[in-house]
Amino acid sequence: MDTLYVIKIGGNIIDEESSLSLFLQAFSGIPGKKILVHGGGKLATKLAGQLGIEQQMIDGRRVTDGETLKVVTMVYAGYINKKIVAGLRANGCNAIGLTGTDGNMITAHKRKHPSIDFGFVGDIDSVSTDLLHNLLEQQIAIVAAPITDDGNGQLLNTNADTVAQEIAKAMSSLYEVQLVYSFEKNGVLLDVNNEDSVIPLITEQSYAELKSKQLIFAGMLPKLDNAFAALENGVLKVVIGNAKYLPEIIGGKSGTIIQRNVR
């Protein structure tokens, strides 16, 4: 099977013009099949602020009312997505920007929660591989924005990490998928203030140990739990690393590699 890279970029890279430009150049240089999943950085929050839309947060998650949904759809699926696609084209990389709604790619539903109404937030039911497979086989890179819909015309704001993970899992039936979470840190760090303290490899066994000794920054645990969930569902390898070092991450020379067991 061919290798497919599913690469999530974090907010900070999107916010900085020069970081994004370098990232897109590096992404264009990756040979073979690739999917880029992005969020919207601080731009959505900034635009909502300019429009006087109050941001409501519950448990660190944005509550998406109708006006906020409009803003994130405009920013994620409009401005950011097309800026990235045009940037890739300028680097000779033929790319197509999609949301979960396009080509019936993602089936989702409005989040159900016993006590909290998160508003127009989508949870993913399934990812259809047909269109993605077809486009990838035409050597077209995919740029996915984290917007889905409920099948009844209602758009939904969806977590970009989850979109990346679900796409990676679904595509595992067709490719050897490597899922990369790239952000502003060098990887999973033993000391959150020391970028040189990257843990190069985490396996199921070492993860249990690191957790029991509380050696991993609590904010990192959901990402790692998601990584192991992806590995359990067919993804070959997950890497968490610095977006600045994308070629090194792809080459296995930077970031934290997460695997079920050492091979």
Place this chain on the structure above:
Amino acid sequence: MDTLYVIKIGGNIIDEESSLSLFLQAFSGIPGKKILVHGGGKLATKLAGQLGIEQQMIDGRRVTDGETLKVVTMVYAGYINKKIVAGLRANGCNAIGLTGTDGNMITAHKRKHPSIDFGFVGDIDSVSTDLLHNLLEQQIAIVAAPITDDGNGQLLNTNADTVAQEIAKAMSSLYEVQLVYSFEKNGVLLDVNNEDSVIPLITEQSYAELKSKQLIFAGMLPKLDNAFAALENGVLKVVIGNAKYLPEIIGGKSGTIIQRNVR
């Protein structure tokens, strides 16, 4: 050759929730291959106003400065495009939203003009048929937003009528293309205040006559000139009609049909 409908919808339909909903239902019901091209109606102007961005107009055309470009990209490629795609999905129509940037579909350049700088406005050089053909053959409808780029990463605001026309012309090598301009009027009217005065058929010969007798509303002339240009470049038939009556337009029972000669 199969028939392909390239249908442009005007601003008013997009602005009215119930009109858009009915239109999307009708569009979903058209059998076979179809492409929908949309602009952004009054939403872009409204959003620019809310953000305090001054709209500059020269000769009735919007000058697109950097901030306005951001707004139209967000509104056209983001909010409107994804709302339409989700609406079609809800009607059982598998659709994919694209701009000219996606999949290298359209090659464009920043408008050159001897005296006026229109800002980030794109003129189209060519339309690549490969991706569109491939998607249409998978029974996926295309929803095209009028945003292009210059190949160097710069997004460009592009006239939606022109996008529809250029796509129609390019696709004529693969399909029998019918180009439909649907808007809020019943067709080309002899009396602009009388919706019952639709001219059912205009040929090259009758157009010359109508023009010489000044029987056609001046604002309609550019649309008709464009229609004949499309016909000269392989498009089989152009129809101008009311978006409310899309099934009737497709059935040849409503609107103004524009053909080179009577067959």
